[in-house]
Amino acid sequence: MLDLIIRNGTIVDGTGMPGYLGDVGVKDGKIVASGSINEPAARELDARGKTVSPGFIDPHTHFDAQLLWDGRAKPAIEHGITTIVPGNCSLSLAPLKAKHRMKLVGMFNQIEEMPIKAFEEGVEWNWETFEEFLNRIQEDLTINVAPLVGHSVLRLWVMGDDSMQRTANDEELGRMQELLRECLRNGAIGMSTSFVDMDETLQPVPSRYADQQELHALCEVLGEFNRVLQIVHEFYDADITLARIDQLAEISLKYKITTTFSPLFVNVTENDSVNRVMARVDEQFKRGARVWPQVQTRPIDISFCFEVPSLLFIRLPSWYQLMRFGSHDDIKAAFKDEGKRKQLVAEAKTMSPMWDTLVLRQVDSADNQQFVGKTLAEIAATRNTSTIDTMIDLSIEEDLQAHFLSLNMGHTDNEIVGSLLANPRVHLGASDGGAHILSFSTYGDTGYLFSQFVRHCKALTVEEAVKKITLDTANIWGMNNRGLLHLGYAADITIFDAEQIDRGEEYYVQDVPGNGSRYVRDSIGIDTVIIGGEIAYRDGEYTASAIGSIIPGASCA
């Protein structure tokens, strides 16, 4: 008697091979049968007309904090994701001494926009070590978690305040190595570091004070465990990115580890930065190094409010001068002054189409909440005024705290992004799930992959797209027995409609502890998500809980 049989689906098994009609049988959390299954099962699901694939894996998230109050990492599972990798970009929530808690909260707030109040009201701080943290989140863990340990917190633990002042001495290096070993023994899948991030006081995060000797010492430990190094590189500079690729390649070759850098995105179409980066990646792969660039599927939006200068206005001299040199009161006065306002509006009309599509993102006043999520064109129609005047009026009404969003401003060239995603040396990821929660939704990239790059652009087949976010990801990260619908593999399974799967519209929801809010998206076309053989999500409802695992889990290595 099997636990579960999924019948009559199109099985896309994660290898990239053509899908085929068949059944999948599950017992004790593993796939134990496939093809035509004649055994009985405790439960059967009819997947006729649906695609049955391995569960999707999201390798770049910041769900660390959310897992403390939401073991489902909502809404990741409903987008077909069965495994997440938190702890990216040098930041994890463990190991962490009690005295450093608020320091780390400040970093999470600055870098990932996780509200401080969420930590204050949603977190019971009852851990210090990595093992204690994993035990803590496992109390109610529904999604699988493959946690990275952050380089910045290793430094903070060993060096305290000096972690943001200087390089480590030999004794400290030894303690950091041993601490990393302890984290890896207890289930860390690797270590993350950052070369670019700032803390809440806009000082470089601890990992940025490390020298080459320190990075190598820690990668030597990763090599002992065959685990992964993730970095945030200087993505704003093509030449430094090339240098980082070379550096990662040397580390990969020396310690025989996988390395990955993120993000790589397309923000300029005429020039060839991405081609140069990929040529260097190819070159290093040919030497035997493993240096995986992470590329996201979704385009990038630009957000702004008039409280903070934005380069979005740099081609409008009057606006730019006002935002750069004007005080809060100067800006409001200019908006209210008839003559100055007339001049600003006239100048802004030279960029006319952009204003219509701007979306009102966030306001404080109750009166204007009704307009959040609407375009300026829609709001202007109800107010019987122009879009530019609407933007100015809302900004005055909100004391310059009206936040606007300009959609699809970067990473938008589908031809280039599609070919990049299809490139076998590109790692599909960089969703940032669980981060930037007040700026934009970091969920739904998997649905967007299928709707935009499989169905619309045809840059990948369904089978290739599935392979990218299942087997390829599992292989890159060394997640054994994940990412395939083969016998003996973990029964992490996503059932979806290949003709419908997509991301829903972005919307604002108040579900963060401390009355906090965030932007999320619902999924479209996801039928059922199975984690470890249990049905975690089906027909729009969450079902089982506390079924998730830590990957790779504790080891004796």
Added chain:
Amino acid sequence: MGSPIIIDVRIAAAHEGIAELVVSIAYENGGITEVALDQIATSALMDSCNASSIDDVKGQSWVKVRDALQISYNRYQ
């Protein structure tokens, strides 16, 4: 060998959802590279170039970009 110069500027979307300025720099040997500048660095670049319009920075030496990035990096120290 001549100094590399700025040949193009454009607005782009940064990873975190803010606007940034991408500056293209051409080398004498024909190579081109790109550097993204944040708000502070862009302001510093415009000041050092005495630019009233962002397009005025075209033709200026790469050294101005380097110095602008330095100003941005050091702003809190």
